Every structure is written in C-alpha cells, then in structure tokens.
Amino acid sequence: MSNSPFNVDKPIEWYNRYARHITLDGVGEEGQLALEASSVLLIGAGGLGSPAALYLTAAGVGRLGLADFDTVSLNNLQRQILHGTSDIGRLKVDSAVDTLHEINPDVNLRTYTEKVNSDNIWKMMEDYDVIVDGSDNFPTRYLVNDVCVQAGKPLVFGAVLQFFGQVTTFTQSDECGCYRCLFPVAPDPENAPTCVEAGIFGVTTGIIGSLQAAQALTLLLNRNGFEVGKLLENRLQIYDGSESSFREVKLYRNPDCLVCGSKDFDFRKVEYVEQCSVNQVLIPKNAVAG
C-alpha cells in the first residue's frame, strides 16, 4: 500500500470501524488484527451473555460461538438485551445472531442449540481461544470449569444474583486457581436461590457481562503480545449494587483441589446433575482416580 497512511491492507471501513481501538496505546492496527484472529465461545446468550456478546462483536473478535438451547421469553427482556419483543419464542442464538450481525457483520458467528453437557462440551469448545461462562446454573458452571481446567482453556467466569455479581478469570496458568478452588461444591438446594426465585436487578447482568467481555478482550490482546491491562487472575471482583460498591478478594490455587490439583481428573467421570429448578453438582468419590 504505497503512499497509504495505513500499515495493514484493510479497507478504509475497517480503519473507521475500529478507529478508537487502533488509536489506543498498546492496541493499534496489529492489536486489532489479533482480535480478528481470535475466537471466543460464550456459554449462554442470556443476561450475562447479552452484554458480553455485544461488546465482543463490536470489538471485532474474529469468531464468536454462542451456546444456548433456550428460547426468548417475555420475562427475559428486562435484562437480556440481545433480544427484543418480536423475538419472543425464537431460539436465543437466532435472535442473537440477528442483533450481532447488525452491529458487526464481519464477525463469524457460530451457534450451538444443544444443551451443554459432558458429551458435547469438549468438541464445542476445542476450537476457541477463550471461554466466557454466562450460564445460569451450577451444574453447567462446574462442568465448564472442569473442562476448561482439563483442556487448559482460559475461562472468564461471571455470575449474578439479585443486586450482586462476581467476576474473575481463570487463566489456567500454573499459579492460577479454578472455580472449584474457590467453591469446591455447589450449595445445597435450600441454600442456592436461583434468579427465578430470588430475582435479579437486570442491569447487574449488564455490569458483570461487560466486565467479562473486558476480561476476554484483555486476555486475547495480552496473549498476543499487546499488554493492555491486568487480568483478574487469582482475584475475584465482587459487585454489590445495593451499595454501589466493588470489592476484591484474593484467590489462590488449592493444591488439594479435586480438579486443578489432580493430574488424573477427568470430567467425564463426574455427574453434573440438575434437579427441578435447583441444581446439584455431585462428585462421586471415584471420580478422581489416585
């Protein structure tokens, strides 16, 4: 491109779309290209998945996978901003693709409509650089964590309830703990209110889902040599909307963790059980060999 002010062979529309990224110290054209060469799998296209997908798409991640078996309901629309009133009854991933394609048609969107389970998750996630967990139940969360540990796949975790949210990034580095280091098992059903039972202040999902997108983008840039920020590695960020406050606590890798602390762990030996509207995650004693 002689006489061109631009360094990479991209149309002017590309420069225009990503101008505010390209201007950023640490990103530039090459950083934007790195995002374009990256991929993210989003588990769930609901409250957390909506803002995460919107920002990842707008940012120009090259390939975005969306896994959700559910359809859009009227009571989703208070927080699941990927979807609109006319989408009620449609598969969430179909509604999401329409919305995301309008925001950025250059992103390669892939959809998975089967329910994430032990049989399909490995194949689903193996082609992605980063996994973002926007699921809404403990069995899926533990399954996603366990598979990410086993596959060495970075996982951006986020969860919400009422006015409260948690977010962190499990990088799978030798020093980084996993979700089971923090919470080895799920609560008993009586101690685990769901958003259906306890409610969710809709914008809380926007805050936490956006933080998840920020973590994913930071991770993708950092790992490609564009050091744009510090990840929430071994740090749990806690948002409390009832006080408009953020807190942070330190996480650690538990050497006795049943998952990341065991070389013999295999998620295929674990039962991830969902019961009625509440969820339990079981680890049979024989799940971890040795």
Add this chain to the structure above:
Amino acid sequence: MSTQFEFLGPLKALVNGDEIIEVDATNIREALEKLQESYDGLLSRLLSDSGTVHRHINIFLNEEDIQLKDNLQTALSPGDKVTLISAIAGG
C-alpha cells in the same frame, strides 16, 4: 476498635441486610458465635454439622482466604475486615 464483618450477596439476608457489623472477638469462630446471638440461625447456614465452613461459602480476612491462615481459628485484630461470600450461579 473492633473487627468489621460484611456478608455479601445472598448471605446478607442472614444478617437482616445489615451492611457492616462490628464485632469484638479474638478469632473468627468466636466472632461468628457472638453474631449468632444477634442473628438467629446464622451459624447453621455458615457451618456444617462438623463445625467447618460450608464449601460453597468463603471467608476472607482483609481480602485473604482464611483457609490460607488458621480457618475459623484465624486471629482477629482491631481494624480487621472480614468478608463472607457465597457461590451464586445466576446468569
């Protein structure tokens, strides 16, 4: 100066929504037992029958996990801040 306890998220209901609770105690177990006097049922929701912290709950002293210290026997000093969180799964 006493120790400040804060129960976050769904655990806040165990202390009737109180945001910061001041406790005078020498260690975390003693503090929780004192809080039980004001908040009925607190201990049974935090601790198992064997007296250990439920595994879906984590307690942090000045942002550090007490499992890296002396668990419930972790000593408290004036001005310390104890934060309790629970696993949540909503999305």
